[in-house]
Amino acid sequence: MTTISIDQVSRWFGNVVAVNDVSMTIGPGVTGLLGPNGAGKSTLIHMMSGFLPPSSGSVTLDGVQVWKNQQAYRQIGLVPEREAMYDFLTGQEFVLANAELHGLPDPGAAAQRALATVEMEYAQDRKVTTYSKGMRQRVKMASALVHEPDVLLLDEPFNGMDPRQRMHLMELLRRFGADGRTVLFSSHILEEVEQLARHIEVVVAGRHAASGDFRKIRRLMTDRPHRYLVRSSDDRKLAAALIADPSTAGIELDWTEKALRIQAIDFYRFTELVPRVAKEAGIRLHTVSPADESLESVFSYLVTSAR
Numbered sequence: 381m382t383t384i385s386i387d388q389v390s391r392w393f394g395n396v397v398a399v400n401d402v403s404m405t406i407g408p409g410v411t412g413l414l415g416p417n418g419a420g421k422s423t424l425i426h427m428m429s430g431f432l433p434p435s436s437g438s439v440t441l442d443g444v445q446v447w448k449n450q451q452a453y454r455q456i457g458l459v460p461e462r463e464a465m466y467d468f469l470t471g472q473e474f475v476l477a478n479a480e481l482h483g484l485p486d487p488g489a490a491a492q493r494a495l496a497t498v499e500m501e502y503a504q505d506r507k508v509t510t511y512s513k514g515m516r517q518r519v520k521m522a523s524a525l526v527h528e529p530d531v532l533l534l535d536e537p538f539n540g541m542d543p544r545q546r547m548h549l550m551e552l553l554r555r556f557g558a559d560g561r562t563v564l565f566s567s568h569i570l571e572e573v574e575q576l577a578r579h580i581e582v583v584v585a586g587r588h589a590a591s592g593d594f595r596k597i598r599r600l601m602t603d604r605p606h607r608y609l610v611r612s613s614d615d616r617k618l619a620a621a622l623i624a625d626p627s628t629a630g631i632e633l634d635w636t637e638k639a640l641r642i643q644a645i646d647f648y649r650f651t652e653l654v655p656r657v658a659k660e661a662g663i664r665l666h667t668v669s670p671a672d673e674s675l676e677s678v679f680s681y682l683v684t685s686a687r
């Protein structure tokens with residue numbers, strides 16, 4: 381059972397602050413590291429895997445510094461996002477090279493075991509250049525698993541995978557988690573994280589925005605104020621009818637857009653309210669579209685509400 385502790389960690393590159401004073405603890409089981417592009421997920425994972433030293437703060441594995449610690453490296457497997465692979469090698473040679481670098485007693489057998497775990501034996505003698513993105517991902521995974529690490533860190537592992545490959549990898553990660561290993565994977569896709577991890581850590585713009593049970597955090601996201609753009613046959617009459625309901629927090633008449641800008645605080649009630657009120661008042665709805673459904677807006681809401 382291994383725990384990674386990140387304590388007041390920051391990392392900057394020149395004057396770019398990639399990770400800003402983040403503290404979190406990752407224990408056994410599967411944890412999702414969620415955040416939009418550029419949030420600092422890769423930088424965090426690189427620091428956890430001992431690839432990169434923090435500019436300040438500490439990253440420890442069961443209380444021991446990870447950076448420049450060979451013993452810690454033996455316990456960690458990293459599946460990086462970028463494809464730094466030697467294309468002239470076969471899949472088997474690639475995994476074997478890593479087994480040899482780890483100084484394993486029987487590198488050949490270890491490579492074989494790892495390739496079997498990711499179901500890549502059938503293509504192991506083909507050159508890496510001939511692999512699909514999903515196959516490359518699996519060989520990278522085999523290479524990260526070859527020394528049977530207690531901690532597995534995966535940076536956007538589902539990128540480029542087809543649904544079957546994705547399901548297979550999810551099963552594999554679930555199994556590792558159930559075995560008591562510490563598994564952390566990053567993603568910017570909410571649904572992906574939802575399927576796999578109950579516990580999540582959310583980072584936004586280098587900061588730690590939320591931590592805990594996925595469902596609780598998801599509820600927080602759903603319950604946030606929603607903004608809509610609505611056009612109808614009679615905007616003023618519709619506005620008057622909607623403002624009477626407590627699920628509506630604010631309405632603005634936008635003259636340039638010729639539309640209503642509505643802020644709703646009870647998502648489910650509001651989505652049921654609009655068509656009902658329109659029907660009762662004999663108003664025809666032309667447009668009802670969410671104005672802020674981007675993932676970034678959901679995340680920034682989390683940051684402000686977590687403060």
Ligand SMILES: Nc1ncnc2c1ncn2[C@@H]1O[C@H](COP(=O)(O)OP(=O)(O)OP(=O)(O)O)[C@@H](O)[C@H]1O
Pocket residue numbers: 393396397398415416417418419420421422423424568
């Ligand atoms: N080596 C580097 N030199 C300069 N800036 C960097 C470097 N690595 C990361 N950054 C910057 O740090 C910030 C965080 O990047 P990071 O790759 O950790 O985010 P991410 O959440 O993994 O995003 P993505 O999913 O897009 O890779 C970004 O602004 C990025 O441009």
